[in-house]
Amino acid sequence: MPKKAISSAEQKVKRARESPAVYSTLPTHEESLFLHQNDYWIIRYHGRSALLKSTRGLHCLAVLLRDPGREFHVRELLTRPMHASIPAAAVAGHGRVAGGLCVGITVLDAQAKAEYKCRLQEIRRDLDEAERFNDPPRRAKAQDEMQAITDRLASAVGVWGSDRKTSSDAERARSAVRKCIKKAIQKIDDAIPSLGHHLAARIKTGYFCSYNPHPDRPVAWRF
Secondary structure, eight states: OOHHHHHHHHHHHHHHTTOGGGGGGSOOOSSEEEEEETTEEEEEETTEEEEEEOOHHHHHHHHHHHSTTOOEEHHHHHHSOSOTTSOGGGTSOTTOHHHHTTTTOOOOOHHHHHHHHHHHHHHHHHHHHHHHTTOHHHHHHHHHHHHHHHHHHHHTBOTTSOBOOOOHHHHHHHHHHHHHHHHHHHHHHHHOHHHHHHHHHHEEOSSEEEEOOOTTSOOOEEO
16 A cells, blocks of 8 residues: 555544544545554455454454465464464464364364365365366365365364364364454444455354355455
């Protein structure tokens, strides 16, 4: 964002503390924006803009939007500094979440296991299409995700086939992240309904959270 635009936005942030009406006067452009400025987020989508007070939920959404398709464990989302400029790689390397932050969290409830199994079916279809269209990158991505989910499901079952117990802090983390993301999406929906609908459909929560835009209609976010 140009310096002049940022300066103007900061002035509006200050006035927003006195009057919510400022939200409707933000400049509108086609570019999709999810910009952290001081204690506020400047959000723009499909020509509509909003100015929202910073919350953990908005920070979680920013992390997910920055890396479409990547799954973040809820512990990583909770422990990340609330500063959008810090890239995901600075906290945990790509693909290291399952090996690092999941230590001691070995159980999935019935719903979680069902969701993973459903996702495996979707990945198998993606893999079949990748094979048919000779798309190596897509095939490799599908294979990596399939292996990660398979390993995750295997880790949830004990030697005798019984479910292993999970730590209560993992469940609390899952619940906390789900609630703060849901609340953030609701705030966005109140200001920009089209974006609220998009996020509600494309943000997945659980022990692992991710942003999964439509492959044929990706959103070019600017942070």
